[in-house]
Amino acid sequence: xxxxxxxxxxxxxxxxxxxxxxxxxxxxxxxxxxxxxxxxxxxxxxxxxxxxxxxxxxxxxxxxxxxxxxxxxxxxxxxxxxxxxxxxxxxxxxxxxxxxxxxxxxxxxxxxxxxxxxxxxxxxxxxxxxxxxxxxxxxxxxxxxxxxxxxxxxxxxxxxxxxxxxxxxxxxxxxxxxxxxxxxxxxxxxxxxxxxxxxxxxxxxxxxxxxxxxxxxxxxxxxxxxxxxxxxxxxxxxxxxxxxxxxxxxxxxxxxxxxx
Amino acid sequence: xxxxxxxxxxxxxxxxxxxxxxxxxxxxxxxxxxxxxxxxxxxxxxxxxxxxxxxxxxxxxxxxxxxxxxxxxxxxxxxxxxxxxxxxxxxxxxxxxxxxxxxxxxxxxxxxxxxxxxxxxxxxxxxxxxxxxxxxxxxxxxxxxxxxxxxxxxxxxxxxxxxxxxxxxxxxxxxxxxxxxxxxxxxxxxxxxxxxxxxxxxxxxxxxxxxxxxxxxxxxxxxxxxxxxxxxxxxxxxxxxxxxxxxxxxxxxxxxxxxxxxxxxx
Numbered sequence: 001x002x003x004x005x006x007x008x009x010x011x012x013x014x015x016x017x018x019x020x021x022x023x024x025x026x027x028x029x030x031x032x033x034x035x036x037x038x039x040x041x042x043x044x045x046x047x048x049x050x051x052x053x054x055x056x057x058x059x060x061x062x063x064x065x066x067x068x069x070x071x072x073x074x075x076x077x078x079x080x081x082x083x084x085x086x087x088x089x090x091x092x093x094x095x096x097x098x099x100x101x102x103x104x105x106x107x108x109x110x111x112x113x114x115x116x117x118x119x120x121x122x123x124x125x126x127x128x129x130x131x132x133x134x135x136x137x138x139x140x141x142x143x144x145x146x147x148x149x150x151x152x153x154x155x156x157x158x159x160x161x162x163x164x165x166x167x168x169x170x171x172x173x174x175x176x177x178x179x180x181x182x183x184x185x186x187x188x189x190x191x192x193x194x195x196x197x198x199x200x201x202x203x204x205x206x207x208x209x210x211x212x213x214x215x216x217x218x219x220x221x222x223x224x225x226x227x228x229x230x231x232x233x234x235x236x237x238x239x240x241x242x243x244x245x246x247x248x249x250x251x252x253x254x255x256x257x258x259x260x
Numbered sequence: 261x262x263x264x265x266x267x268x269x270x271x272x273x274x275x276x277x278x279x280x281x282x283x284x285x286x287x288x289x290x291x292x293x294x295x296x297x298x299x300x301x302x303x304x305x306x307x308x309x310x311x312x313x314x315x316x317x318x319x320x321x322x323x324x325x326x327x328x329x330x331x332x333x334x335x336x337x338x339x340x341x342x343x344x345x346x347x348x349x350x351x352x353x354x355x356x357x358x359x360x361x362x363x364x365x366x367x368x369x370x371x372x373x374x375x376x377x378x379x380x381x382x383x384x385x386x387x388x389x390x391x392x393x394x395x396x397x398x399x400x401x402x403x404x405x406x407x408x409x410x411x412x413x414x415x416x417x418x419x420x421x422x423x424x425x426x427x428x429x430x431x432x433x434x435x436x437x438x439x440x441x442x443x444x445x446x447x448x449x450x451x452x453x454x455x456x457x458x459x460x461x462x463x464x465x466x467x468x469x470x471x472x473x474x475x476x477x478x479x480x481x482x483x484x485x486x487x488x489x490x491x492x493x494x495x496x497x498x499x500x501x502x503x504x505x506x507x508x509x510x511x512x513x514x515x516x517x518x519x520x521x522x523x524x525x526x
Binding site for chain 1: 345
């Protein structure tokens with residue numbers, strides 16, 4: 001029985017140590033005076049690699065999520081004779097919750113895992129070490145642009161997600177199920193507030209973007225330089241990101257609803 | 261100062277129970293090719309990392325060009341590293357950019373030279389290693405020997421004063437070995453470098469080195485010019501040079517005695 005106590009303690013200490021290392025990594029790579037002439041092209045490259053290349057999965061999933069939401073919503077709302085409230089239902093659930101959360105999780109799966117694998121492989125093949133020996137700081141050259149790329153891409157993707165999901169709901173609700181288009185849009189417009197709903201959703205997506213990007217670069221940088229190490233680092237990126245996003249979402253929602 | 265690198269009483273261990281170095285002293289004279297030999301796993305690569313400041317010594321000093329590496333701030337360390345080139349065993353080429361861009365990388369990072377000048381410099385470096393024609397290839401299209409030569413061209417791109425080679429010949433065919441061996445010597449003499457070669461390729465290194473250190477078990481077990489190493493009376497050095505399978509450097513990894521390991525389980 002007493003043998004287990006040190007194991008639990010060791011596990012706890014190890015986790016806290018990893019957390020500290022991740023914080024150090026973030027601090028050393030991000031909290032620096034930025035070097036725009038060299039840094040900006042690198043960040044733009046990463047916005048392309050992480051953001052633009054994730055567009056397809058975001059567009060397709062958001063369209064389908066919007067359509068399914070409209071179908072389910074219409075089915076239930078019409079039981080109460082409230083089918084004209086479909087617009088607000090979809091728009092509110094997407095901008096407040098589904099948009100930021102689903103985008104962040106998809107983003108972790110598509111871009112976060114790729115970032116982790118790339119950094120870990122660069123480490124395993126001594127590309128990071130050789131960069132250090134060429135007097136180029138890999139934290140500035142490799143880690144920081146990938147972090148900023150994720151930080152910038154995720155909110156942009158969330159906006160696109162929101163728009164496409166609402167459009168998907170419009171396709172199903174208005175074009176297919178025959179809701180009055182004016183009712184659909186005007187009810188949505190009067191129910192959704194820009195500041196409280198759309199902006200709060202985007203604030204969430206900023207936080208999630210930073211979180212996912214942070215987890216991805218940390219897991220890549222600390223990965224064991226072996227094939228198994230890279231595989232488990234990539235898996236950890238997706239799992240940790242999903243958990244962090246869902247946990248943070250609860251906290252942020254509480255804060256926003258509670259009016260902190 | 262006559263020595264480019266001086267190592268005094270250096271001790272190092274990754275974890276406390278197994279020391280890699282136990283107070284070694286090594287001096288690398290300026291302008292010479294110095295080889296550090298020893299069996300695999302004696303920390304030769306670690307030694308290069310200590311000189312490059314990627315690892316910190318547990319005890320003792322590493323002086324490079326008169327500066328103590330472990331006491332430098334990170335910006336001073338980066339300034340010092342511009343004077344060093346390190347050829348990694350795996351090459352460490354950036355896999356997503358071409359040979360040309362790989363060699364141009366340090367120039368683009370550290371200088372503001374115009375594109376035409378960078379092109380000339382890169383092609384000159386590639387010409388030195390005989391790969392001017394391979395400039396547009398990607399690293400995965402290169403053979404192992406070519407990749408190492410490209411990495412070498414990249415390492416000398418900034419005109420370092422010290423060039424370090426980590427097992428430059430390992431896993432290469434005989435022709436490539438000959439090419440690389442000769443390159444180490446000619447680059448050293450033509451560019452006025454100081455070279456440190458970590459290797460266990462006895463025959464090749466005896467032929468081009470000015471001075472040789474043999475390390476084993478965390479200590480320097482022999483040193484001298486190639487001729488004196490060849491005639492060394494030390495049984496450990498002799499075993500290494502001649503390649504005897506067993507001797508003072510044991511064949512067996514430390515283990516329990518046979519009796520304890522087998523009988524106790526029956």
